[in-house]
Structures are given as C-alpha cells and as structure tokens.
Amino acid sequence: MADSPIAVEHHNPALKHHFANMEQQREASSLGMWLFLATEIMFFGGMFCAYLIYRYWYFPDFAAASKSLDITLGAVNTAVLICSSLTVVMAVRAAQLGKRQEQVVYLALTLVLGLAFLGIKGVEWTSKFKEHHIPGPTFNFEGSVPGHPDQPVDQHHAQLFFSLYFAMTGMHALHMIIGVGIFSYLLYHAWKGKYTPEYHTPLENSGLYWHFVDIVWIYLFPLLYLIDRKK
Amino acid sequence: MATAALTAERENYLNQEYGIKSWLLTVDHKRIALLYLLSITFFFFIGGFFALLIRLELLTPAGDLVQADTYNKLFTMHGQVMVFFFLIPSIPAVLGNFLVPLMIGAKDLAFPRINLLSWYLYIIAGVLMLHCMLTGGVDTGWTFYTPFSTAFSNTKVIEAGLAIFISGFSSILTGLNFVVTIHRMRAPGMTWNRLPLFIWAHYATSIIQLLGTPVIAVTLVLVVLERALHLGIFDPTRGGDPLLFQHLFWFYSHPAVYIMILPAMGVVTEIVPCFARKRIFGYQFVAMSSIGIAVLGFLVWAHHMFVAGISLYAALIFSALSYLVAVPSAIKVFNWTATMYKGSITFSTPMLYAFGFVGLFTMGGLTGLFLAALGIDVHVTDTYFVIAHFHYIMVGGAVMGYLGGMHFWWPKISGRMYPESLGRLAALIVFLGFNLTFFPQFILGYLGMPRRYWQYPPEFQVLNVLSTAGSTILAVGYLLPMVYFLWSMRYGKVAPDNPWGASGLEWMTPSPPPTFNFDAPPVVDWEAYDYEHIPAPQEARSGG
Amino acid sequence: MSEPIVSTKTNIAVWLTLLVLTGVTAGVAFVDLGPLNTIVALVIATFKALLVVLIFMHVKYTSEKLVKVVVISAVFFLLLLLGLSLADYTTRLLM
Known part of the structure; x- marks a missing residue:
C-alpha cells in the first residue's frame, strides 16, 4: 500500500494499526464473518444430517410427532423472524445513510421481535413439557400414524423426533439469545452515535449473523412442523 | 548479515516490554505463538507421560502395572491430550502464528484480539481437561464411541467432551484468522503464486479447521445432551443409530489428520529447498496438492467404519475414494525428492528432520493404503497395525515436521542459534527411537495383537519389549531439544538475520523481529524459492 | 466505499415475498401432493433463504x-x- 492514504486514513479512530486503510479493515471483518457463518452452516449441518436420516427411517412416526406441534405458533414465529430481518436491514441502511435516530428505532424493534420469538418458543416448550413430550423416562406420546388410525405411533421413534426437535430448536434459540445480547450492545452504541456511514462494520456483521439465524429457522419450520399435515 | 552484533541490542518483540502482564494481554502474534509453545509443550509431556505408562504396562504380558480400568483411561487420555491439545494446535498455533504474518509481509494477523482469545479458549479447555484427568479421567477411547460414552461409561465424559468442544473453538478461530490474513493482508507484490508453500499448507489446513471442526463440536454437544438430558439421538434402545455418531465423528476426525500433517508438509517444503539450494520442484503442484488433500480428506471418513456395520456399497465407495488421497500425497513426496535431486545438500538439523519426515510419512501413507483396502482392513482393524500406521503419520510425520520447523525457525524466534551437533544427535535419536517404538507394532498388528488391551499373550512379548525400549529412546530424543533450546536462549550464539541463506520475507527482517515485523513495509518483486539468486550462508552452518 | 445501499422499496418487497411464502408453505402442507410435499416445502425454503442471502445479506450486490x-x-x-x-x-x- 502506498504511504499517502495511510497518513490520511489514520485520522479515523476506528482504524486498527495493522491495517493499511479502512477499506482493508472492513473487507477483512466481512470475510471473517462469512467464514464464521460457514462454520455455523456445518454446525447446524450435523444436526440436519441426523434429522434427515431418522426422518428417512421413521417417516410415519416423525409425521405423527410433527403433527402434534402447534403450526400456528410456528408460522407466527417464522413471520416474527422475517420481520426482524427487515428491521435489521433497515437499521444497517440507516447507519449507511448516517441517520442515528432511525438506527436506534430499528435496532430496538429488532430486539423486541427477537424477544417475542423467544417468548413464543418458550410457550411452545412449556406445552411440550405438560404433554410429556420431553425425551427421557417420562416421555409419553399418544396417537396414531397419520392415515392409519389403528396403527399406534412407536414411542421410541417419536421420542427420537422430539430429541431432534429440542436439540435443533434449542440450539437455534441459543443463537437467538446470543443475537439479542449482541443487538443490545449495538443498540447502546448506536444510541451513543458510534456507527457512522464511514464505520459501521459491527452493525453490518451482526446483521449477517441475525439473517443467518433467520435462515436456519426458515428451514426448521417446514422440516419440523410440516412433515405431513395432509391426512 | 554482518549485523549480528547489532541485532542483539536493537528493539524487538521480546525485549520491547517485560512483565507477565505484557505477555498475558499481548495481541502480538509472535508472543501469542510463544504462549502456545509453552502450553502445547506442557500438554505434550502430559500426553507423553501417559504413553510411557502404556508402554511400561505392555512390557510384560500380564496386567501387572495397572488394572484394566486404569489402562482404559490411560490410552483414552493419551489420545485426547495428544490429538486435541498437542497435535492439532502444534504447528499452526505455534509456527503458523509466528510465521504467517511474517511470510506474507503483514504487521500482524487480521484479528489480533481474536488470536489472543483463541489462546485463552485453549487454556480454558486445557484446564477443564486437566481437572477431568485429575478427578477420575475418561475411559471411552479418544473417539467417544456411542452407546458406551452415552449410556455405559461412568467416567467424566461430559467434562472431557466440553473441554474438546471448547478447544475446537480455539482451533476454528485460528483457522479463520489465517484464511482472512492470507486473503487480505499480503504485502504488495505477494501474489498467490509467490506465497511460500508453508502458507498454502496453512491455508488448506484452515479450510479443514473451519468446515470440519463445527461438526465434531455439535456431535459432542449431542453426546453431552444425551448423557445429561436423556436425549436419544445415538441411543439404539430408542431407535437411534450409534453408527451415526461414528459418521459425524469421523467427518471431522479423518480430516483432522490432515490438520496435523498438512502444516508439517508445509514446514518440510520450506526446509528442503533451503538445504538443497534449489527452487522447489513443481511449485504449483505442491500448492494445489495441499488444497487437494484438504478437499479429498472430506470424502473418505467412513473407511474408519468398514467393520462397524455400514453398507457394503458405501464401503466400496469410501474405499475407492480413500485411494484418491494418495495422489496429492504422492505428488508432494515426488516433488520433495525431485527438489533434492542434484541439489547441493547440507545435512543440517532441520534437513535431517525433513529426511525423517519424508521417509516416515511415506511408510505411514503406504500402510494407509493397506487399511483403505476393504479386505485387508477387515484383517487388521483394531490391531496394532492401525496404531503403528497412524503413529507413523502423526508422530513420524507431524511431530518430525514440528521439530524440524522449530529448529529451522528457532534462530528467528529466539534470536539465538542452537548447538548444531547436539541438534543432529537429537534428530538421529528421535528417528531411531521412533522406528524402534512403532515398527514392531506393524508386525504385532499383522500377527493379530488387538489394540486397547492391557494384557496380551506371551508370544507377543519380544516385540513389545522392543517397542517399550524404543519409546524410552524416543523420550530422550524429545527431551534433548527442550534442554538445548532453553540453554541457547542464554548461551547460544547470536543468530544473524538469515542464518540458513533461506528465501522468504521472514528472513529479511531482524532476528528476533521487531514488534510490527518489518522496519519498512515490504514490497515483493521476486519469485518464491529463488535459490539461484540467494547466496549460501557464510556462517552459522557449522555450529555446536 | 464499495458496499451497496439497498433501497427501501426492494427491502419491503423482499419482506412481503418472504411473508407470503411462509403462508404458502404452511398452506400447501395441507394439500396432498404425494411425495412432492417435501420437495415443494424445501424448494420454497431454499427460495426464501436465497432471497435473504442475496438481498438482505447483500451478496447480490457485492463486488x-x-x-x-x-x-x-x-x-x-x-x-x-x-x-x-x-x-x-x-x-x-x-x-
């Protein structure tokens, strides 16, 4: 890198010493975030792999267990997350345009929507607890295979479905909780006016994370809630 | 090169600041490399201690030194410590951390604070592992196979699983840092085709760390959840499939072997041209074979499961794919050999390790082909043949590469020369000790001695005694460098900037380098391994 | 700066599409399409994911x-x- 731009760009307090300029720093952070998301794909991928195999093996029992999930709550939660993705996008846009007020509003909305998602998830989990659909010694699933009223559901296989359900939605919820933490931090700094059109990398990268968590749910919703609803 | 006297006094990364705080809070990649060096050396000796106990128990056919339960814990913790706390971080976290920014002409890694974070994660994981070992240990084998680990073992599986989960994050963050650094921080003129092959090897390694490690992380989480919260994902009594655990485990753990061996290949690729005074033969082939090994390494995992009950059709596919990995590996061996051909070779310590690496890796690789063949694999699965095979790769390959690299770059790291004749002696002892330890195990395995037992029939004793004798020699070979490296920090000859007359940016800055690596930002206008134009070193060839 | 600024109009359009597709995926699950049900659900999910990646995550615009x-x-x-x-x-x- 030539010397002159370094001298000019050093005025930006957010520039770290080992980068030549803001552009290089921003591109490095962005690539870092995308690589991190690649690891996240593989992390959830392990569970998707388990899900795929057991669903292939025990399809009728999985369909029955899936039917016991509340499709309304699941669909509402999907919509909540999609709305939160929109508010994140708008917050990033506000930062790009240097509108602090808007930034704060959209970040606050994102937080509210994130918490709403977790709240609805909590309601769903509580009802599973009451219905004894928690894997373990007390597990009990009553019902028959969809389309075959006289064929009872295999307890073990239904339990396997709920093991995966709790592992996957639990891991997803954990990511949401971390996301809520990150966005609280962002909200505080946005309030302080830290993110400007020149420097808002944390906002941008956290946005990428939030969208990723949204995408995981976009797949979880049909895979867990909609296995076979037609009968 | 005449600046030897000057370099001793000038400011560098070691003497810029003093005190424990300046180390524990450092974000300098070179200091973090040294933090890693200390920590992994510690774990290396713990793992080595377990290994020696294993070998002592196997000195006699009867189970006299330890009981079966203790023996199970010994080999489990030997494996877990050596794999997750020594081999995986060894070359990347120490030499890679130190050298990646230097070699590409950067001031630091892209994310210095994340680099420090990954060391702290390693330490947290290490402390958890130590606590686990001191309060009872684990006996599942380093592989955590279900359902034993989830339903039967009454040892500290959860703690060990979490320790390895956390160390996985450390590994992921190191890999992430390297990939971003190599993409974004190269000096002007440092094009991809001018990168040292050490960098290519680390790039390939990082890809595996990024894409493989998360899978074992989630798998261990599922094992922990199954033990703690009665989830049933791997539980055969509830319709779960224990083989699924093996699939997910080996999806990471087979490529993990390449996390260990690729950086060692990178080290050897730096050493061989330097001490043969020749440009590397087939630069692009060596670079691409690193990437090839990383990618193909993901396609072969089920060859660990041939007798476990996977379908024969899948076994055929995985067996065929396993042979493919031999192609890029062989390309590397041929290229090193071709580089040496008609070179003017010096038998310095690093070069001795490189020779050792090429020979032992070749043996380890070729015996790997035996194991990839379905029929032979059935005969030798879970015998000492497998043990010998992967120790030839991991110890004969990765550790030889690590030691060779430590000797090669020690003058740069410490600013001092180690005693050359002692170095050569240690290299020889390591080579002999290694072969005496592990070669008999090939025969033992082929004769049918199974792994993971604390007793064995008396007819196997002669070979076991040889192996135990070899392991004590090997231990001496490992202790020697530690002693003279420490000695050299105070009494060693002051190292010149480029003691070996080597190519590469790291040799164009003082030894030890200044905190920001280069006095002036480097601009590269020459090709890699330009040994036709680099004068052979005047001094420091004959130390000791 | 090379980073793109996406118009509000585009963002809202994507958001609406995602919401509609959520409704469609839930509705179509009750229609008997045989083995196609799973495929339709996955195709819709992938289309939604692509929208998020390409537009919300700016991959379409990045150089x-x-x-x-x-x-x-x-x-x-x-x-x-x-x-x-x-x-x-x-x-x-x-x-």
Missing part, C-alpha cells in the same frame, strides 16, 4: 467474489456430509 465462494463451498461441504452419509443409510438394507 467481492470471495463471499460467494465461501457461501457456495460451505453449502457444498454440507451436501457432502449429507450425501455421503445417505450413501450408507440408503443402501444398508440392500445387503
């Missing part, structure tokens, strides 16, 4: 090829994990 390479290779390795595991599970019973 940086590398980001695309990272996304594609991660998905590729995920498919390797799924595909090669299935190579075992789908053929086990043939023996």
Whole structure:
C-alpha cells in the first residue's frame, strides 16, 4: 500500500494499526464473518444430517410427532423472524445513510421481535413439557400414524423426533439469545452515535449473523412442523 | 548479515516490554505463538507421560502395572491430550502464528484480539481437561464411541467432551484468522503464486479447521445432551443409530489428520529447498496438492467404519475414494525428492528432520493404503497395525515436521542459534527411537495383537519389549531439544538475520523481529524459492 | 466505499415475498401432493433463504467474489456430509 492514504486514513479512530486503510479493515471483518457463518452452516449441518436420516427411517412416526406441534405458533414465529430481518436491514441502511435516530428505532424493534420469538418458543416448550413430550423416562406420546388410525405411533421413534426437535430448536434459540445480547450492545452504541456511514462494520456483521439465524429457522419450520399435515 | 552484533541490542518483540502482564494481554502474534509453545509443550509431556505408562504396562504380558480400568483411561487420555491439545494446535498455533504474518509481509494477523482469545479458549479447555484427568479421567477411547460414552461409561465424559468442544473453538478461530490474513493482508507484490508453500499448507489446513471442526463440536454437544438430558439421538434402545455418531465423528476426525500433517508438509517444503539450494520442484503442484488433500480428506471418513456395520456399497465407495488421497500425497513426496535431486545438500538439523519426515510419512501413507483396502482392513482393524500406521503419520510425520520447523525457525524466534551437533544427535535419536517404538507394532498388528488391551499373550512379548525400549529412546530424543533450546536462549550464539541463506520475507527482517515485523513495509518483486539468486550462508552452518 | 445501499422499496418487497411464502408453505402442507410435499416445502425454503442471502445479506450486490465462494463451498461441504452419509443409510438394507 502506498504511504499517502495511510497518513490520511489514520485520522479515523476506528482504524486498527495493522491495517493499511479502512477499506482493508472492513473487507477483512466481512470475510471473517462469512467464514464464521460457514462454520455455523456445518454446525447446524450435523444436526440436519441426523434429522434427515431418522426422518428417512421413521417417516410415519416423525409425521405423527410433527403433527402434534402447534403450526400456528410456528408460522407466527417464522413471520416474527422475517420481520426482524427487515428491521435489521433497515437499521444497517440507516447507519449507511448516517441517520442515528432511525438506527436506534430499528435496532430496538429488532430486539423486541427477537424477544417475542423467544417468548413464543418458550410457550411452545412449556406445552411440550405438560404433554410429556420431553425425551427421557417420562416421555409419553399418544396417537396414531397419520392415515392409519389403528396403527399406534412407536414411542421410541417419536421420542427420537422430539430429541431432534429440542436439540435443533434449542440450539437455534441459543443463537437467538446470543443475537439479542449482541443487538443490545449495538443498540447502546448506536444510541451513543458510534456507527457512522464511514464505520459501521459491527452493525453490518451482526446483521449477517441475525439473517443467518433467520435462515436456519426458515428451514426448521417446514422440516419440523410440516412433515405431513395432509391426512 | 554482518549485523549480528547489532541485532542483539536493537528493539524487538521480546525485549520491547517485560512483565507477565505484557505477555498475558499481548495481541502480538509472535508472543501469542510463544504462549502456545509453552502450553502445547506442557500438554505434550502430559500426553507423553501417559504413553510411557502404556508402554511400561505392555512390557510384560500380564496386567501387572495397572488394572484394566486404569489402562482404559490411560490410552483414552493419551489420545485426547495428544490429538486435541498437542497435535492439532502444534504447528499452526505455534509456527503458523509466528510465521504467517511474517511470510506474507503483514504487521500482524487480521484479528489480533481474536488470536489472543483463541489462546485463552485453549487454556480454558486445557484446564477443564486437566481437572477431568485429575478427578477420575475418561475411559471411552479418544473417539467417544456411542452407546458406551452415552449410556455405559461412568467416567467424566461430559467434562472431557466440553473441554474438546471448547478447544475446537480455539482451533476454528485460528483457522479463520489465517484464511482472512492470507486473503487480505499480503504485502504488495505477494501474489498467490509467490506465497511460500508453508502458507498454502496453512491455508488448506484452515479450510479443514473451519468446515470440519463445527461438526465434531455439535456431535459432542449431542453426546453431552444425551448423557445429561436423556436425549436419544445415538441411543439404539430408542431407535437411534450409534453408527451415526461414528459418521459425524469421523467427518471431522479423518480430516483432522490432515490438520496435523498438512502444516508439517508445509514446514518440510520450506526446509528442503533451503538445504538443497534449489527452487522447489513443481511449485504449483505442491500448492494445489495441499488444497487437494484438504478437499479429498472430506470424502473418505467412513473407511474408519468398514467393520462397524455400514453398507457394503458405501464401503466400496469410501474405499475407492480413500485411494484418491494418495495422489496429492504422492505428488508432494515426488516433488520433495525431485527438489533434492542434484541439489547441493547440507545435512543440517532441520534437513535431517525433513529426511525423517519424508521417509516416515511415506511408510505411514503406504500402510494407509493397506487399511483403505476393504479386505485387508477387515484383517487388521483394531490391531496394532492401525496404531503403528497412524503413529507413523502423526508422530513420524507431524511431530518430525514440528521439530524440524522449530529448529529451522528457532534462530528467528529466539534470536539465538542452537548447538548444531547436539541438534543432529537429537534428530538421529528421535528417528531411531521412533522406528524402534512403532515398527514392531506393524508386525504385532499383522500377527493379530488387538489394540486397547492391557494384557496380551506371551508370544507377543519380544516385540513389545522392543517397542517399550524404543519409546524410552524416543523420550530422550524429545527431551534433548527442550534442554538445548532453553540453554541457547542464554548461551547460544547470536543468530544473524538469515542464518540458513533461506528465501522468504521472514528472513529479511531482524532476528528476533521487531514488534510490527518489518522496519519498512515490504514490497515483493521476486519469485518464491529463488535459490539461484540467494547466496549460501557464510556462517552459522557449522555450529555446536 | 464499495458496499451497496439497498433501497427501501426492494427491502419491503423482499419482506412481503418472504411473508407470503411462509403462508404458502404452511398452506400447501395441507394439500396432498404425494411425495412432492417435501420437495415443494424445501424448494420454497431454499427460495426464501436465497432471497435473504442475496438481498438482505447483500451478496447480490457485492463486488467481492470471495463471499460467494465461501457461501457456495460451505453449502457444498454440507451436501457432502449429507450425501455421503445417505450413501450408507440408503443402501444398508440392500445387503
């Protein structure tokens, strides 16, 4: 890198010493975030792999267990997350345009929507607890295979479905909780006016994370809630 | 090169600041490399201690030194410590951390604070592992196979699983840092085709760390959840499939072997041209074979499961794919050999390790082909043949590469020369000790001695005694460098900037380098391994 | 700065599409399409994911090829994990 731009760009307090300029720093952070998301794909991928195999093996029992999930709550939660993705996008846009007020509003909305998602998830989990659909010694699933009223559901296989359900939605919820933490931090700094059109990398990268968590749910919703609803 | 006297006094990364705080809070990649060096050396000796106990128990056919339960814990913790706390971080976290920014002409890694974070994660994981070992240990084998680990073992599986989960994050963050650094921080003129092959090897390694490690992380989480919260994902009594655990485990753990061996290949690729005074033969082939090994390494995992009950059709596919990995590996061996051909070779310590690496890796690789063949694999699965095979790769390959690299770059790291004749002696002892330890195990395995037992029939004793004798020699070979490296920090000859007359940016800055690596930002206008134009070193060839 | 600023109009359009598709995916689950149900659900989910990646995550606008390479290779390795595991599970019973 030539010397002159370094001298000019050093005025930006957010520039770290080992980068030549803001552009290089921003591109490095962005690539870092995308690589991190690649690891996240593989992390959830392990569970998707388990899900795929057991669903292939025990399809009728999985369909029955899936039917016991509340499709309304699941669909509402999907919509909540999609709305939160929109508010994140708008917050990033506000930062790009240097509108602090808007930034704060959209970040606050994102937080509210994130918490709403977790709240609805909590309601769903509580009802599973009451219905004894928690894997373990007390597990009990009553019902028959969809389309075959006289064929009872295999307890073990239904339990396997709920093991995966709790592992996957639990891991997803954990990511949401971390996301809520990150966005609280962002909200505080946005309030302080830290993110400007020149420097808002944390906002941008956290946005990428939030969208990723949204995408995981976009797949979880049909895979867990909609296995076979037609009968 | 005449600046030897000057370099001793000038400011560098070691003497810029003093005190424990300046180390524990450092974000300098070179200091973090040294933090890693200390920590992994510690774990290396713990793992080595377990290994020696294993070998002592196997000195006699009867189970006299330890009981079966203790023996199970010994080999489990030997494996877990050596794999997750020594081999995986060894070359990347120490030499890679130190050298990646230097070699590409950067001031630091892209994310210095994340680099420090990954060391702290390693330490947290290490402390958890130590606590686990001191309060009872684990006996599942380093592989955590279900359902034993989830339903039967009454040892500290959860703690060990979490320790390895956390160390996985450390590994992921190191890999992430390297990939971003190599993409974004190269000096002007440092094009991809001018990168040292050490960098290519680390790039390939990082890809595996990024894409493989998360899978074992989630798998261990599922094992922990199954033990703690009665989830049933791997539980055969509830319709779960224990083989699924093996699939997910080996999806990471087979490529993990390449996390260990690729950086060692990178080290050897730096050493061989330097001490043969020749440009590397087939630069692009060596670079691409690193990437090839990383990618193909993901396609072969089920060859660990041939007798476990996977379908024969899948076994055929995985067996065929396993042979493919031999192609890029062989390309590397041929290229090193071709580089040496008609070179003017010096038998310095690093070069001795490189020779050792090429020979032992070749043996380890070729015996790997035996194991990839379905029929032979059935005969030798879970015998000492497998043990010998992967120790030839991991110890004969990765550790030889690590030691060779430590000797090669020690003058740069410490600013001092180690005693050359002692170095050569240690290299020889390591080579002999290694072969005496592990070669008999090939025969033992082929004769049918199974792994993971604390007793064995008396007819196997002669070979076991040889192996135990070899392991004590090997231990001496490992202790020697530690002693003279420490000695050299105070009494060693002051190292010149480029003691070996080597190519590469790291040799164009003082030894030890200044905190920001280069006095002036480097601009590269020459090709890699330009040994036709680099004068052979005047001094420091004959130390000791 | 090379980073794109996406118009509010585009963002709202994507948001509405995502909401509509959520409704469609839930509704179509009650229609008997045979084995196509699963495929339709996955196609819709993938389309939604693509919208989020390309527009909300700015991949469509970025001049940086590398980001695309990272996304594609991660998905590729995920498919390797799924595909090669299935190579075992789908053929086990043939023996």
